[in-house]
Amino acid sequence: MDTQRPYIFLAKITLFTLIISALPLPEIVLDIAPFWVLLFFTYWLIYFKLQGQFFFALILGTLIDVLYGDILGQNALALILSSVFIIKIKQSFAVSNLSTQQIYIFSASAIYLLVLLLVHALSTQSFNFNYYLLATLLSGALFWPVVQSILSKCKH
Amino acid sequence: MQGFLKLFTPIMIAIFMIFSDYKFSYLDSLKQSIAILISPVYLVVNLPSQLYIWISDQGTTKQLLLSQNKQFKAELARLKVSLQDHSALLLENQKLTQLLKSRYQLDKEEFILARISSIAQSRLKKQIVVNKGSNDGIKIGQVALGADGILGQIIQVMPFYATILLITDPTQHIPVKNQRNGIRGVGKGVTSHRGKLMVRFIESGLDVALGDVFLSSAIGSKFPAGYPVGHVSHIEKQANDSFLTIELTPTQTIEQLEFVLINNAIDN
Numbered sequence: 001m002d003t004q005r006p007y008i009f010l011a012k013i014t015l016f017t018l019i020i021s022a023l024p025l026p027e028i029v030l031d032i033a034p035f036w037v038l039l040f041f042t043y044w045l046i047y048f049k050l051q052g053q054f055f056f057a058l059i060l061g062t063l064i065d066v067l068y069g070d071i072l073g074q075n076a077l078a079l080i081l082s083s084v085f086i087i088k089i090k091q092s093f094a095v096s097n098l099s100t101q102q103i104y105i106f107s108a109s110a111i112y113l114l115v116l117l118l119v120h121a122l123s124t125q126s127f128n129f130n131y132y133l134l135a136t137l138l139s140g141a142l143f144w145p146v147v148q149s150i151l152s153k154c155k156h
Numbered sequence: 157m158q159g160f161l162k163l164f165t166p167i168m169i170a171i172f173m174i175f176s177d178y179k180f181s182y183l184d185s186l187k188q189s190i191a192i193l194i195s196p197v198y199l200v201v202n203l204p205s206q207l208y209i210w211i212s213d214q215g216t217t218k219q220l221l222l223s224q225n226k227q228f229k230a231e232l233a234r235l236k237v238s239l240q241d242h243s244a245l246l247l248e249n250q251k252l253t254q255l256l257k258s259r260y261q262l263d264k265e266e267f268i269l270a271r272i273s274s275i276a277q278s279r280l281k282k283q284i285v286v287n288k289g290s291n292d293g294i295k296i297g298q299v300a301l302g303a304d305g306i307l308g309q310i311i312q313v314m315p316f317y318a319t320i321l322l323i324t325d326p327t328q329h330i331p332v333k334n335q336r337n338g339i340r341g342v343g344k345g346v347t348s349h350r351g352k353l354m355v356r357f358i359e360s361g362l363d364v365a366l367g368d369v370f371l372s373s374a375i376g377s378k379f380p381a382g383y384p385v386g387h388v389s390h391i392e393k394q395a396n397d398s399f400l401t402i403e404l405t406p407t408q409t410i411e412q413l414e415f416v417l418i419n420n421a422i423d424n
Binding site (some may be wrong): 013018019023024027030054055058061063066067068069070071072073076080081122126128129132133 | 163165166167169170171172173174177178181187194197202205273274275279280281283321325327344347365
């Protein structure tokens, strides 16, 4: 399955994630857009077997933190904890049908969002957020087949 | 044990970074270095819009430019007249200040004009990216103004781009005062409503009405005094709260806004 060197593929998806994450979009689209970094990184976790996945999650998350201007470590922690979940269900994920994979992505997105909201709540000292953000869980699940299809083409 | 360390170490590093970045500024130089490293991403992302602007500029007819020139000259004349009134008031203010032996002085302000490149992608922060950066003299902490009022503050600088944290962000606090009666409070963004502000610490007995305009107050703040922040769109008096719940709609919204002025008179 590892048709390409995993590090090169990771570098490519990192660059692609940064570009897609920085695209100027209307505010409402921004709120409901999926966590692109999570989708791309999930693909890499599932289809490449490599040591140090959590360190890569830390680096990628930190890049996203700086790109977004978020608190440093916020997206990094969210991506690490979501990766823990993805790695736990990796065997099952690879053999599941698309609908089940979408449920897994939904759950991973929920972990990601929960961590973001918790860190934000600590920094603003209030647990108050825009409810549109909940739509990111659904959009993540919906976009997963598209991301999977594009990345599988890029991989070969 | 090794597996546990492989997971535990990055988590601890991430938690350390969150704590350090939130409470202190130890990681500012690291952040700045990463920002410079990834700044080409903004160049790539903004390339189509830059190209569109360039093509649009090239395609502008001479007739349109002449018409715009005429319009701007008329606007300039009108503004010069307004400025005369302003200068007279300024002179009067200076005389009164001298009479009162006050130490308050108006800063001589210098501005850098920047164009909005994009709305930053963070879901929880309210910020915009402009096309001027450290190469143009932009520094962290400088204040950004729009034509209708205060916009926000520079929080991140790259060589060609800078990020402005809007006053509607929940982590941004701005001292404000009511233009009508001088009642003071602190403006703070609301997470659940994009583009709204709350004014805190105004006691329920005080006179605040719908439509009142709140201006920036320089007390304990980097923001310059006297610029419009927002007008009151909602007031609520809660039974068990000694303060009023006041909601402001910012005078300067980012929709349709193309250019911003960055005040570089503030020395950091």
